[in-house]
Amino acid sequence: MLNPKPSEQSxxxxxxxxxxxxxxxxxxxxxxxxxxxxxxxxxxxxTLLCIGCVNKRxxxxxxxxxxxxxxxxxxxxxxxxxxxxxxxEKTTASLSQASLHDKETGYWxxxxxxxxxxxGKTAVTQLLKPVNPYTxxxxxxxxxxxxxxxxWVIVLKEKNGKEYIMEQAEFSVxxxxxxxxxxxxxxxxxxxxxxxxxxxxxxxxxxxYKVPTKNGPRRxxxxxxxxxxxxxxxxxxxxxxxxxxxxxxxxLLIGLWKKEKEMAFVMANLHFHLLVERSTLGSATVPYMxxxxxxxxxxxxxxxGLHGYQLHxxxxxxxxxxxxxxxxxxxxRKDFIKNGYxxxxxxxxxxxxxxxxxxxxxxxxxxxxxxxxxxxxxxxxDVTLLxxxxxxxxxxxxxxxxxxxxxxSDFFNYRGxxxxxxxxxxxxxxxxxxxxxxxxxxxxxxSLALYLxxxxxxxxxxxxx
Numbered sequence: 001m002l003n004p005k006p007s008e009q010s011x012x013x014x015x016x017x018x019x020x021x022x023x024x025x026x027x028x029x030x031x032x033x034x035x036x037x038x039x040x041x042x043x044x045x046x047t048l049l050c051i052g053c054v055n056k057r058x059x060x061x062x063x064x065x066x067x068x069x070x071x072x073x074x075x076x077x078x079x080x081x082x083x084x085x086x087x088x089e090k091t092t093a094s095l096s097q098a099s100l101h102d103k104e105t106g107y108w109x110x111x112x113x114x115x116x117x118x119x120g121k122t123a124v125t126q127l128l129k130p131v132n133p134y135t136x137x138x139x140x141x142x143x144x145x146x147x148x149x150x151x152w153v154i155v156l157k158e159k160n161g162k163e164y165i166m167e168q169a170e171f172s173v174x175x176x177x178x179x180x181x182x183x184x185x186x187x188x189x190x191x192x193x194x195x196x197x198x199x200x201x202x203x204x205x206x207x208x209y210k211v212p213t214k215n216g217p218r219r220x221x222x223x224x225x226x227x228x229x230x231x232x233x234x235x236x237x238x239x240x241x242x243x244x245x246x247x248x249x250x251x252l253l254i255g256l257w258k259k260e261k262e263m264a265f266v267m268a269n270l271h272f273h274l275l276v277e278r279s280t281l282g283s284a285t286v287p288y289m290x291x292x293x294x295x296x297x298x299x300x301x302x303x304x305g306l307h308g309y310q311l312h313x314x315x316x317x318x319x320x321x322x323x324x325x326x327x328x329x330x331x332x333r334k335d336f337i338k339n340g341y342x343x344x345x346x347x348x349x350x351x352x353x354x355x356x357x358x359x360x361x362x363x364x365x366x367x368x369x370x371x372x373x374x375x376x377x378x379x380x381x382d383v384t385l386l387x388x389x390x391x392x393x394x395x396x397x398x399x400x401x402x403x404x405x406x407x408x409s410d411f412f413n414y415r416g417x418x419x420x421x422x423x424x425x426x427x428x429x430x431x432x433x434x435x436x437x438x439x440x441x442x443x444x445x446x447s448l449a450l451y452l453x454x455x456x457x458x459x460x461x462x463x464x465x
Contacts, residue, residue: 153199
């Protein structure tokens with residue numbers, strides 16, 4: 001008798017396994033409900049939720065109050081002294097069958113899930129309480145991200161309503177922000193896409209001793225929504241020989257291949273300020289609403305809201321920090337208020353002692369599954385501005401680009417090529433001016449000014465400038 005070829009043998013094995021699995025599925029679904037309930041009673045909460053997605057019958061059985069009450073009692077049994085401890089079986093037995101059936105199906109399942117979510121939020125909230133005096137941001141943000149199991153996804157929506165969900169490929173923590181990158185080979189066509197939703201994703205059940213899985217039950221929180229029809233020349237910030245990049249506020253960078261004009265990667269830079277809350281407390285369609293700010297009125301200080309600011313700035317890319325520092329005692333004056341903005345001078349071009357170098361070769365690093373590159377004169381800029389009570393007043397994290405300046409070279413005390421960086425959002429704008437020093441081959445920041453919208457200042461401090 002001839003032996004089958006390896007390819008034929010593999011095909012025969014696949015058919016046999018497929019038939020065996022099909023028969024096994026039919027046997028399981030054909031079991032009496034009492035036996036299935038007995039099997040389900042040995043499952044943990046995550047597996048029980050997953051098996052409830054198989055079909056309507058399994059969903060109904062997986063909502064059984066007896067099973068979920070046992071799980072609830074095991075996780076949230078009341079604290080007792082050693083001689084009063086009851087087992088889960090005794091606790092369940094103490095409840096009559098009638099009392100459990102009085103509750104609607106799935107009552108104890110819902111109660112367990114709600115309490116698990118609340119317990120997870122409490123643990124994360126405790127981690128976020130200690131504040132860094134230099135940045136005004138939580139000290140343990142990185143640990144809170146780990147404990148919460150937080151990750152991010154992007155939801156690409158076509159004009160016809162079809163959606164594509166992309167899991168994050170890379171994740172890195174900076175001084176005051178996190179950088180999340182998505183890349184792969186299965187991007188939909190850019191000309192068919194309408195919007196991009198950035199969402200935080202957390203496991204329903206937190207276990208700090210286990211790594212959360214993508215297949216378990218997860219919750220989604222909308223962080224920001226972007227219009228992909230805005231990828232125009234006005235939003236382009238730089239390019240190299242392979243890609244062209246576009247910036248969409250807040251803090252999103254999209255890379256397109258130059259030849260095919262298709263997506264190469266998406267990069268999001270997320271500032272630490274309320275990051276965990278924004279990524280966990282919203283819903284899949286509605287972002288987290290910031291708590292209302294109640295201004296503290298000061299009738300004595302005639303310059304209230306004009307002084308006592310503190311700035312922490314970090315310019316970075318690809319794990320390298322070009323400039324990271326804190327500037328205290330920033331102030332403005334009433335005559336600095338013009339055209340709806342209040343000006344804060346951080347670095348003055350008239351004061352050489354304040355001028356600072358950018359360390360290293362400045363460029364925005366990117367990579368995909370196959371290629372990698374660096375876009376010159378671009379980087380990520382994180383800004384954290386605190387008010388005089390050291391509360392975050394304005395925070396953002398965004399890609400920026402240095403563009404050649406048109407001012408004459410004798411405007412500054414330095415000789416060299418001049419560049420400028422401009423950032424604008426609804427709260428304010430940043431103007432940064434630099435000079436390229438040929439002798440030392442480095443950039444020097446010779447001017448840095450913040451312009452705060454006077455509407456924001458008045459609403460924050462209760463003033464009327």
